[in-house]
Amino acid sequence: MAEGVVSARMDALAGSMSGLMDFLDDPVMQGVSDPDAADFVFGNPHDDVLPEFWQALQRWSKPKSKDWFAYKLNEQEATQVVAGYLTQARDRPWPAERVLMTNGAFAGLAVSLNALVDAGDEVIYTRPPWFFYEALVRSVGAQPVEIEPAADFNLDLDSVAAGLTDKTRAIIINSPNNPTGRIYPAGVLERLSQILREGSARAGRPIYLLSDEAYNRILFDGRRFPSPTDHYDHSLLLYTYGKTLLTPGQRLGYIALSPEMLDAEQVYESLFLAQTLCGWAFPSALMQHALADIQKLSIDVDNLERKRDRMITGLREAGYGTNLPEGTFYLLVKSPTPDDAAFCRRLAKKGVFVLPGQAFGMPGYFRISLTASEKMIDKALPVFAEVTSTAAT
Numbered sequence: 001m002a003e004g005v006v007s008a009r010m011d012a013l014a015g016s017m018s019g020l021m022d023f024l025d026d027p028v029m030q031g032v033s034d035p036d037a038a039d040f041v042f043g044n045p046h047d048d049v050l051p052e053f054w055q056a057l058q059r060w061s062k063p064k065s066k067d068w069f070a071y072k073l074n075e076q077e078a079t080q081v082v083a084g085y086l087t088q089a090r091d092r093p094w095p096a097e098r099v100l101m102t103n104g105a106f107a108g109l110a111v112s113l114n115a116l117v118d119a120g121d122e123v124i125y126t127r128p129p130w131f132f133y134e135a136l137v138r139s140v141g142a143q144p145v146e147i148e149p150a151a152d153f154n155l156d157l158d159s160v161a162a163g164l165t166d167k168t169r170a171i172i173i174n175s176p177n178n179p180t181g182r183i184y185p186a187g188v189l190e191r192l193s194q195i196l197r198e199g200s201a202r203a204g205r206p207i208y209l210l211s212d213e214a215y216n217r218i219l220f221d222g223r224r225f226p227s228p229t230d231h232y233d234h235s236l237l238l239y240t241y242g243k244t245l246l247t248p249g250q251r252l253g254y255i256a257l258s259p260e261m262l263d264a265e266q267v268y269e270s271l272f273l274a275q276t277l278c279g280w281a282f283p284s285a286l287m288q289h290a291l292a293d294i295q296k297l298s299i300d301v302d303n304l305e306r307k308r309d310r311m312i313t314g315l316r317e318a319g320y321g322t323n324l325p326e327g328t329f330y331l332l333v334k335s336p337t338p339d340d341a342a343f344c345r346r347l348a349k350k351g352v353f354v355l356p357g358q359a360f361g362m363p364g365y366f367r368i369s370l371t372a373s374e375k376m377i378d379k380a381l382p383v384f385a386e387v388t389s390t391a392a393t
């Protein structure tokens with residue numbers, strides 16, 4: 001592209017997402033829109049939408065007042081629903097005044113980084129990160145600091161401690177983790193909070209913990225979710241309804257400041273300003289009205305777990321190595337050949353589309369989204385078996 005046409009900043013940020021972009025631009029990927037394609041690429045819906053979801057939108061789209069569709073901020077009707085849920089789910093009072101409504105966790109991350117992080121600060125997160133962490137951190141002029149995970153994909157606390165400096169302003173923790181499916185145990189989170197408290201004391205200012213809990217209600221095998229926000233006062237809970245309802249295009253989420261956070265009023269004010277300046281990052285009026293009904297809905301997580309088990313059995317029988325995700329939509333599979341992108345292209349040529357590890361910083365693996373339909377799984381399992389048996393040829 002010719003220089004000077006767009007901002008140099010955006011040009012540079014594109015580089016941090018090139019793995020994903022290259023994959024999406026690959027000509028063989030264009031087949032993913034074929035109606036017969038088995039699409040395991042992203043956490044997108046491939047089954048019918050929950051009827052209660054669109055019925056709620058229908059019900060709440062009828063205006064009850066003249067200002068029904070006026071500019072909306074952090075509306076009390078919505079923040080109270082969130083606070084009521086968190087109070088009950090997290091076993092302690094969570095005031096509605098600590099909740100800010102956002103267009104999903106994506107906007108929650110952008111708003112939090114804008115509100116809390118200065119140019120030159122450092123932001124830590126564990127590898128492999130969600131696709132957009134690096135660009136989001138760089139977009140506020142901060143420096144990303146990537147930490148390797150432990151061998152079992154747990155948090156490596158020694159690496160976190162070693163990564164802290166006086167410039168560290170925030171750490172992003174994603175549990176349940178995309179793409180590893182790992183849920184960090186309470187004991188690990190408690191030790192993490194101790195490390196962060198010590199780091200904050202050394203630096204003379206708080207290190208904020210951004211708890212990316214996009215998948216906190218997608219849990220398998222009867223697990224409970226230990227939240228980092230239960231262990232650390234300077235934490236912000238970032239949530240999206242796009243996963244629990246499998247409606248990622250209908251943007252809705254929130255930021256909830258820990259009830260124990262000191263200086264919460266100042267942090268709230270800064271987040272509020274960032275919500276406005278990030279281009280009105282408040283959810284639409286309709287989504288905020290409908291939240292009263294939407295909050296209690298969820299996709300069938302037991303069914304997702306059955307799909308996980310079916311995929312794992314089929315893939316392992318075909319000779320693949322897979323992890324056992326504890327939550328999220330995703331299954332990590334070891335690529336039978338070192339070049340994961342080449343292997344994924346072979347699958348794609350047979351109508352099965354998965355995400356190569358190169359696109360998300362895990363070369364040698366690929367990721368499967370369990371949101372694919374049963375029909376897609378029926379089609380894909382024989383293809384996985386066939387392609388791996390000929391992988392070396």
Ligand SMILES: Cc1ncc(COP(=O)(O)O)c(C=O)c1O
Pocket residue numbers: 043103104105106107130174178212214240241242243248253
């Ligand atoms: C780990 C993680 N964080 C944040 C998001 C953003 O979610 P949303 O687009 O619903 O805001 C996603 C979506 O894929 C995710 O996987």
